Amino acid sequence: KQEVTQIPAALSVPEGENLVLNCSFTDSAIYNLQWFRQDPGKGLTSLLLIQSSQREQTSGRLNASLDKSSGRSTLYIAASQPGDSATYLCAVRPGGTGTASKLTFGTGTRLQVTL
């Protein structure tokens, strides 16, 4: 059974700092990995999607990397801003189709960026 862990569970950084959020998964046979952002009381917003054949994806100040063989992904946020404060979730989609291909979510990292 796929297990997805995110470390740290919570993180507080001053504005302007670069930071890294970690996501690890136990089964490397994945199809893709998706990073989401969730603001308090809101839904999930997709940030980046990395296919299993890719090593990284970038969007603005965000960069996500994937190392399938070691079961790790990182989300790098450059020059953090107070507006980046949210919970960040990673989700892994296994290979194949059918019920075995359901998403497995990590436990999330709650980020606070202070002034």
Add this chain to the structure above:
Amino acid sequence: NAGVTQTPKFQVLKTGQSMTLQCAQDMNHNSMYWYRQDPGMGLRLIYYSASEGTTDKGEVPNGYNVSRLNKREFSLRLESAAPSQTSVYFCASSEFWGLGNGYTFGSGTRLTVV
């Protein structure tokens, strides 16, 4: 804006009442899903519909029923609400079984059962 729309956004029910949560997507996705999110439990899959005309149980289906009304709409029904069903419910959609460009989530329905 293209995406997943859920209604209602908030709901309070009394134990034993019934209600239907509505979800519609306009991205021509084949697969749709219902999740619930609880503190300390993360997101758990309730039911899913891989394609129009099919539905199946996820991890926590007890107390719920679903209907895939057409390709766009996927509803979740609570027949007799219980306090344990107090949660935030999210609908999501994707290309067939999450192939392609990943999942898109709605903004959620916050349900309280008293």
